[in-house]
Amino acid sequence: MVANREPYIHVRRTRPAKGVWNWLRGRRESVEVEWTRPASGLVTALDPVMRACGGTWIAHGSGNADRETADARGRLKVPPDKPAYTLRRIWLTPEEEQGYYYGLANSALWPLCHIAYARPVFDESDWQQYVRVNRRFADAVIEEVAGQRAVVFVQDYHFALLPRLVKEARPDVTVCQFWHIPWPNREAFRVCPWGEEILHGLLGNDLIGFHVQYHCNNFLDTVDRALESRVDYEHFAAWRGGRPTFVKPFPISIDPTLWTGPAKAGDRTAEVKNVRQALGLNGQRLIFGVDRLDYTKGIPDRLKAFGRLLERHPEWRGRVTMVQVGAPSREHLTRYQALMAEVESCVEAVNDKFKTDHWLPVIYRAEHHHPDALGQLYRAADVCVVSSLHDGMNLVAKEFIAARGDELGVLVLSEFTGAARELDMAVHVNPFAVDAFADALHAALLMPPADQRKRMRALRERVATHTVFDWAGALLQAACRMEAVR
Numbered sequence: 001m002v003a004n005r006e007p008y009i010h011v012r013r014t015r016p017a018k019g020v021w022n023w024l025r026g027r028r029e030s031v032e033v034e035w036t037r038p039a040s041g042l043v044t045a046l047d048p049v050m051r052a053c054g055g056t057w058i059a060h061g062s063g064n065a066d067r068e069t070a071d072a073r074g075r076l077k078v079p080p081d082k083p084a085y086t087l088r089r090i091w092l093t094p095e096e097e098q099g100y101y102y103g104l105a106n107s108a109l110w111p112l113c114h115i116a117y118a119r120p121v122f123d124e125s126d127w128q129q130y131v132r133v134n135r136r137f138a139d140a141v142i143e144e145v146a147g148q149r150a151v152v153f154v155q156d157y158h159f160a161l162l163p164r165l166v167k168e169a170r171p172d173v174t175v176c177q178f179w180h181i182p183w184p185n186r187e188a189f190r191v192c193p194w195g196e197e198i199l200h201g202l203l204g205n206d207l208i209g210f211h212v213q214y215h216c217n218n219f220l221d222t223v224d225r226a227l228e229s230r231v232d233y234e235h236f237a238a239w240r241g242g243r244p245t246f247v248k249p250f251p252i253s254i255d256p257t258l259w260t261g262p263a264k265a266g267d268r269t270a271e272v273k274n275v276r277q278a279l280g281l282n283g284q285r286l287i288f289g290v291d292r293l294d295y296t297k298g299i300p301d302r303l304k305a306f307g308r309l310l311e312r313h314p315e316w317r318g319r320v321t322m323v324q325v326g327a328p329s330r331e332h333l334t335r336y337q338a339l340m341a342e343v344e345s346c347v348e349a350v351n352d353k354f355k356t357d358h359w360l361p362v363i364y365r366a367e368h369h370h371p372d373a374l375g376q377l378y379r380a381a382d383v384c385v386v387s388s389l390h391d392g393m394n395l396v397a398k399e400f401i402a403a404r405g406d407e408l409g410v411l412v413l414s415e416f417t418g419a420a421r422e423l424d425m426a427v428h429v430n431p432f433a434v435d436a437f438a439d440a441l442h443a444a445l446l447m448p449p450a451d452q453r454k455r456m457r458a459l460r461e462r463v464a465t466h467t468v469f470d471w472a473g474a475l476l477q478a479a480c481r482m483e484a485v486r
Contacts, residue, residue, distance in 0.1 A: 001046065001050060001055060001056065001057040001058065001153050001155065002057075002058045002059075002137060002141060002152065002153070002154045002155060002159055002162065003042060003046070003057065003058075003059050003154075003155035003156065003158075004059060004060050004101065004105070004155075004156065004158040004159075005038055005040050005042055005043055005059060005060070006038070006057070006059035006060060006061060006062065006063075006066075006087060006089060007037065007038075007043045007046070007047045007050070007057060007059070007078060007079075007087065008035050008036070008037060008078045008079060008080060008087060009035065009036055009037070009038055009062060009063035009066065010033055010034070010035050010063045010064075010065040010066050010068075010069040011033070011034055011035075011036060011063045011064055011065055012031055012032070012033055012064050012065040013031070013032055013033075013034055014031055033065045033068070033069065035069075035080045037371075041180075041393075041394075041395045041396075042155060042156065042180060044254060044371075044395060044399075045252050045253070045254060045395065045468045045471075046155070046468075046472075047079075048255045048258075048468055048469070049468060049469065049472040050084070050085045051079070051084040051085065052084075052469065053085075053472075054084065054085045055085050055086070056085065056086040056087075056088055056144050057078075057085060057086070057087050057088070058088045058090065058137060058140050058141060058144065059087065059088075059089060059090065060089070060090055060092055060097070060101070061074060061089030061090060061091055061092075066089055067089075067091070070087075070089050073088070074088050074089035074090065074091065075087070075088050075089075076089075088140060088144065090136060090137060090140055092133065092136075095129065096129050096132060096133050096136075098129070098332075099123075099125055099126040099127075099128065099129025099130065100126070100129045100130045100132070100133040100134075100158070101133075101158070102330065102332050102333055103121075103123055103125075103126030103129065103130070104123070104126040104127055104129065104130035105130065105157060105158045106330055106333065107120065107121040107123075107126070107333065107335075108120045108121055108122050108123075108126065108192070109157045109160075109192075110157070110181070110296075112184060112188065112189065112191070112192055113157065113181045113182050113183060113184050114181065114182060114296045114389070114390040114391075115182070115184070115188075115389070115390045115416075116295055116296045116389045116390055118295055118335065120191070120192070122192065122193050122194075127193075127194055130161070131161060134159055134160070134161035134162045134165065134201075135161075135165060137159060137162055138161075138162045138165035138166050138169075141162070141166050142166060142169050142170060145170060145173055149172065149173070150173050150174070151173075151174045151175075151176065151476065151479050151480065152166055152173055152174070152175045152176070153176055153177075153178070153475075153476070153479075154175065154176070154177040154178075154205070155177070155178055155180065156178070156179060156180045156181070157179060157180075157181055159177070160198045160201045160202050161197070161198070161201035162201070162204075163175045163177055163201060163202060163203075163204035163205040164200060164201040164202075164203070164204030165201075165204070166204065167204040167205075168204070174206050174479050174480070174482055175204060175205050175206055176205055176206055176207040176208070176209070176475065176476075176478075176479040177202065177205045177207075177208050177209070178208075178209040178210075178250065178252070178475065179208060179209065179210050179215070179219075179392075180211075180252070180392050180393070181392045182210075182211075182215050182218075182390055182391075182392050182418075183210060183215040183216075183218045183219045183222070184218060184222075185218050185221070185222075186218065186221045186222040186224075186225045186226070189222045189226070190225075190226070195222075195226055196226055196227060199222065199223055199226055199227055200227065200240070202245070203223070203227075203229070203238060203240045203241075203245045204245075205245050206244075206245065206246070206479060206482045207245070207246050207247075207248065207475070207478055207479050207482060208245060208246070208247050208248075209247075209248055209249070209250040209475050210247070210248075210249055210250070210392070211249065211250070211251050211252060211392045211393045211418035212249050212251065212392075212418045212421055213249045215249075215392070216236060216247045216248060216249055219247055220233065220236065220238060220247055223238045223240075224238075227240060228240070232244075236248060246478075246482070248478065250471055250474055250475045251393060251418060251421075251422055251466070251471065252393050252395070252468065252471050253395075253398055253463065253466050253467050253468045253470065253471050254395055254398045254399055254402060254463070254467065254468050255467055255468050255469070256398075256401075256402035256463050256464055256467060258371065258402075259371075259375050259378070259399050259402035259403040260402070260403070260405055261375050261376070261379050261403055261405060263405075265406075268379060268405070268406060271376055271379060271380070272379060272380045274376075275376050275377060275379075275380040276380055279321070279323060279363060280360075280363075281321055282358070282359075283319075284318070284319055284320055284321045284359070285316075285319060285320040285321070285382045285383075285445055286320075286321055286323060286380060286381045286382050286383070287306065287320060287321070287322040287323070287381065287382065287383045287384075287385060287441065287445075288322075288323050288324075288377055288378070288380075288381035288383070288384050288385070289302055289322070289323070289324045289325070289384070289385045289386070289387070290324075290325040290326075290327075290369065290374060290377070290396055291325075291326060291327070291386075291388075291396065292326070292327045292329040293326040293327060293328055293329050293336065293339060293340055293343065293366065294329055294330075294336070294339070295335065295336070295339050295389075296388055296389050296390055296391060297387070297388050297389070297391075298387035298388050298389045298414060298431040299324065299326060299339075299343050299346075299387070300339075300342050300343060300346045301387055301389070301431040301432065301434070301437070302324070302385055302387040302431065302437075303322070303324070303343070303346040303347060303349075303350060303362065304346060304434050305387075305431075305434050305437035305438045305441060306322045306350060306361070306362065306438075306441065307346075307349065307350040307353065307354070307361075308434050308435060308437070308438035309438040309441045309442055310350070310353075310354050310361065311438075312435075312438055312439075312442075313438075313442055316442075316445070317354055317356075317359075317361075318356060318358070318359045320361075320445060321359070321360070321361060321362070321363060322361065322362045322363070323362075323363045323364075323365075323377065323381075324343075324347070324362060324363070324364045324365070325365050325367070325369055325374075325377070326340075326343060326364070326365070326366045326367075327366075327367070327368045327369070328340070328366055328367070328368070340366065343364070343366075344364070344366075347362045347364045350362050374399070375399075375403050378399060378400045378403035378404065378409075379403050379404065379405075379406070379409075381400070381409060382409060382410065382444075382445065383409065383410045383411075383412055383441065383444045383445060384396070384397075384400040384409065384410070384411050384412070385412045385441070386411070386412070386413050386414055386417060386419070387412075387414050387429065387431040387437070388414045388416060388417050388431070389414070389416060389431060389432070390416050390417075391414070391416065391417040391418060391419070392417075392418050393417065393418040393419050394413075394414075394417040394418065394419045395419075397411055397413055397417070397419040397423060397426065398419065398423075398463050401423070401456070401459045401460055401462075401463045402460070402463050402464075404456055404460070407452070407453045407456045407457055407460070408449060408452050408453065408456065409452065409456060410426075410427060410444040410445075410447050410452055410455070411423065411426040411427065411455075411459065412426065412427045412429055412440055412441060412444050413426040413427065413428055413429070414428075414429060414430075414431050415428045415429065415430055416430075416431070422462060422466075423459055423462065425454075425455040425456075425458040425459050426455070426459065427440050427443065427444050
């Protein structure tokens with residue numbers, strides 16, 4: 001497995017020193033090394049697969065205590081509390097991280113692939129660092145697979161060049177890649193100055209997966225226009241250099257067993273009561289949203305729609321509260337700093353307009369939450385909102401469904417997510433249409449329990465029968481079939 005994000009991070013934290021002896025000796029603080037899991041849909045999806053299958057996960061070592069917890073080659077066994085596979089960390093210089101990750105990957109490719117009306121930033125020095133880091137990761141892959149047949153599973157847009165580099169060194173190795181974000185139409189992709197190099201690198205794969213068929217079609221159309229190649233639309237393959245790359249949809253999912261919560265109804269009721277008390281709710285209905293703080297997630301649009309709901313339906317004032325959790329992300333980038341300020345401004349605008357002495361319309365937390373805490377919030381919510389402006393899939397929608405063993409709650413889901421193509425019993429919205437969005441929130445709050453159960457049962461059936469293990473199994477089986485034929 002090759003991914004930019006590591007599944008487990010080791011960090012050094014300073015804590016107050018405990019014990020009388022430390023106090024007498026003047027020690028007021030102690031430094032402890034802890035491990036944590038990053039807020040990442042990719043990690044949520046793929047860590048269970050690696051724990052089940054074993055192998056090696058190659059990733060950027062980003063924690064401030066990562067080096068001291070790995071061996072001389074950057075290797076360690078994970079999870080730390082129950083080892084099941086190997087993590088190999090690659091150490092990047094600040095210049096490499098800035099150019100490859102914050103620059104080319106997230107200032108150029110990320111906005112290029114999302115229809116969120118953010119202009120990509122193309123910088124030659126960023127491109128050079130992207131090339132350099134792809135080479136470093138490819139070298140690590142080649143070292144790890146030395147002397148053995150292997151399947152190399154590459155993740156996402158950070159490594160568009162790596163498949164070709166690996167394939168040129170080891171033609172016998174099967175290389176497949178899953179592109180977790182959308183693929184734009186061919187006209188949009190044309191603006192990328194290094195488009196041909198990126199496509200050439202990706203066609204080093206034996207198999208490329210996207211969430212939905214539409215993005216597969218976009219990719220093949222892009223290849224057909226940009227490169228000297230033969231595109232076979234009947235078998236969804238692109239031929240270049242005498243070998244095919246197959247392009248197929250594999251909608252990703254979750255491990256629903258991680259989100260089930262208390263088994264007994266009485267325990268679930270007590271959990272919900274505790275969550276609502278902790279939030280200071282006094283009988284109000286709860287609308288919940290949780291996202292990375294990213295401009296593709298439509299958080300300002302969601303807050304504006306909630307404000308419009310309170311305008312158009314004053315009967316909800318004092319009777320409903322929105323809780324929004326925003327996990328800080330890519331804070332080095334100016335565009336993300338601006339988004340954080342915009343979200344805070346939207347929260348203040350709604351609260352200043354509608355708050356009373358006894359009611360705050362929006363409770364906002366810009367912080368990372370542990371999965372257990374998120375599960376409790378999912379189960380306490382009357383409505384969960386996913387309002388992405390453009391999203392390859394969106395796993396929050398599926399986590400909410402998996403958490404609702406009571407078969408209640410309403411999912412309001414952007415029609416511009418890959419999840420919307422699977423979860424047709426959710427309430428679909430266009431997040432750009434504020435009035436219609438507000439009406440959807442109103443309808444969700446009024447939905448009778450019988451209708452909620454009908455929808456939620458169908459949604460839960462889909463999530464239960466199409467898990468992350470089914471996704472990984474289908475993709476890897478397809479890759480292994482290619483290896484067997486070769």
